[in-house]
Amino acid sequence: MRIRAIIVVAVAALLTAAPVRAQTYDPAYPICIQTYSHHGSAIVCRFTSLAQCAATASGRAAQCITNPYYGAARATAGPDVRRQRGAY
Template identity: 60%
Template sequence: MRIPALGILTIVLLLTAAPARAQRYDPDYPVCLQTYGIGGDSIGCGYTSLAQCAQSASGRSAQCIVNPYFAGARVPAGANYRRHRGAY
């Protein structure tokens, strides 16, 4: 009786444990603020410029970084699109 009860209790504890939340970059903003602390680091993307982020980071243990997943700067796609125009 002890072993099945202990097994069920273990399974219940594992299933109800809170999953770890991954830090996600918001693809809507080009600049992120990375803060450092005793409880851990965090990244918050909600800034439209480095100057705006720098004002928020001022006086804190933080730095501004460029969002590597920013979706606003997309390359136009198409059959006639050329990356470099040469003089012909």
């Protein structure tokens, strides 16, 4: 009887779990656009400058935001040049 109860609880927990969404922010681009519609909002990170994003957002229900994950991508992009030179 206990096993049935455990199985029922486990199945109920699996069926009520919310689906996981993928990461919204692309760490390769510093600027994102957040668009709004009656279906909800969306964030797309595909801009290299704020002016480029502002031109796309012009006339739309949208705003440009900085990518909070861009700094981590830039820090791990490659080795530091100062470390390669060594002592003089």
